[in-house]
Amino acid sequence: MRRLPIYFLIDVSESMIGDEILQVEEGIATIIQELKKDPTSIETVWISVIVFAGQAKTIIPLQEIISFYPPKFPIGSGTYLSRGLGHLMYELRKNIVKTTLEKKGDWKPIIFLFTDGVPTDNPSTAIEEWKKEWAKTANMVAISFGDENNTAILDQLTDNVLLFKNTDSTSYQQFFKWVTDSIKMSSMSIQENKTGFELADINNDTFLDPKELKNKPPIQYVDENFVVITGICQNSKRPYLIKYKKEIVESSIGYGLQTRQYRLKGSYALDHSYSELSAEDYIPKKINTEEIVGVPTCPSCGNQIALAMCTCGTIHCINTEKINSNGTISSSCPSCNMNAEYGFGDSGFDINRAQG
Numbered sequence: 473m474r475r476l477p478i479y480f481l482i483d484v485s486e487s488m489i490g491d492e493i494l495q496v497e498e499g500i501a502t503i504i505q506e507l508k509k510d511p512t513s514i515e516t517v518w519i520s521v522i523v524f525a526g527q528a529k530t531i532i533p534l535q536e537i538i539s540f541y542p543p544k545f546p547i548g549s550g551t552y553l554s555r556g557l558g559h560l561m562y563e564l565r566k567n568i569v570k571t572t573l574e575k576k577g578d579w580k581p582i583i584f585l586f587t588d589g590v591p592t593d594n595p596s597t598a599i600e601e602w603k604k605e606w607a608k609t610a611n612m613v614a615i616s617f618g619d620e621n622n623t624a625i626l627d628q629l630t631d632n633v634l635l636f637k638n639t640d641s642t643s644y645q646q647f648f649k650w651v652t653d654s655i656k657m658s659s660m661s662i663q664e665n666k667t668g669f670e671l672a673d674i675n676n677d678t679f680l681d682p683k684e685l686k687n688k689p690p691i692q693y694v695d696e697n698f699v700v701i702t703g704i705c706q707n708s709k710r711p712y713l714i715k716y717k718k719e720i721v722e723s724s725i726g727y728g729l730q731t732r733q734y735r736l737k738g739s740y741a742l743d744h745s746y747s748e749l750s751a752e753d754y755i756p757k758k759i760n761t762e763e764i765v766g767v768p769t770c771p772s773c774g775n776q777i778a779l780a781m782c783t784c785g786t787i788h789c790i791n792t793e794k795i796n797s798n799g800t801i802s803s804s805c806p807s808c809n810m811n812a813e814y815g816f817g818d819s820g821f822d823i824n825r826a827q828g
Contacts, residue, residue, distance in 0.1 A: 476516045476579045481560050483587035484523040485551040486700035487828040489740045493545050499648035501542035506652045513659045524556030526751025534567045548749025550827040553591040554598035579668040581610045588617035592827040599628050611669045634679045646678045694757055695828030699734040702826050703787040704806045705772035711742045712771050716764050736766025739778050762820030784808040
């Protein structure tokens with residue numbers, strides 16, 4: 473039986489941490505569960521999962537769905553679409569069986585690209601390679617999860633670009649049902665000797681037509697929809713992320729003017745796979761603390777403040793239970809081990825932000 477390869481190319485950049493990545497994990501598990509109930513899909517569908525952030529990695533090699541076990545997704549720094557596409561093309565070259573005079577090869581692979589932010593690199597070279605080598609021999613569906621994601625880059629990859637309205641858990645359920653139905657329909661198309669690529673009907677409550685978006689600059693190298701800050705737990709030495717989401721509010725000076733700020737979404741403990749999937753060549757950009765609203769506790773040890781900065785530039789947590797008579801807190805940096813007194817300033821200060 474000829475295979476129908478399905479590849480999920482999934483953005484696991486810092487802005488996906490929290491509810492978004494959990495919803496994707498549950499969604500992939502639901503897709504597999506439903507496909508295992510479909511006799512046609514069991515016979516034809518093989519699935520692989522590739523993740524990308526600052527680096528790219530195959531976390532599930534191409535395999536038949538009967539033996540597929542849904543993965544946990546890591547998180548990395550940056551949204552390097554070029555590396556995601558490059559790794560995808562490497563996997564396609566390695567795994568896809570081509571048709572020869574002696575036998576029929578695989579059906580055209582279907583790629584579902586999920587991304588929630590604009591690329592933080594320049595993917596033009598990888599996009600040109602994709603259009604030259606794979607645009608006619610593979611089918612790609614690009615889904616933008618971002619509230620204000622720029623689809624101009626995705627439009628260069630495929631005509632099948634959708635903007636997902638990720639408003640609540642019900643929307644995610646409807647979205648992953650649409651992905652499941654599309655895979656089932658494509659598998660059935662093979663049985664009927666058709667194209668092997670069919671997409672289910674689109675629910676307007678789940679998707680927004682990208683053509684409704686206003687024109688935006690084609691490339692950003694930091695995702696401005698979020699501010700993500702990397703910290704180190706003082707006690708466990710584990711990394712963690714603090715995530716803020718952009719909102720537009722009325723300016724304090726009035727006159728109907730508006731300003732941008734970033735409000736706290738949460739803090740999240742990480743494991744060391746974060747460094748494995750993070751870009752090694754990123755030069756940190758700054759944000760002033762007056763632009764962000766909210767300070768979380770440490771997600772690793774529970775220290776009351778997870779946004780203290782050492783003179784070396786490291787963000788880390790501190791314990792506020794013992795305050796000195798002068799109002800400072802004695803603590804040490806988990807990165808450079810410097811002992812210092814930390815105070816509470818009246819004005820903002822610049823800190824490093826991750827790419828998102």
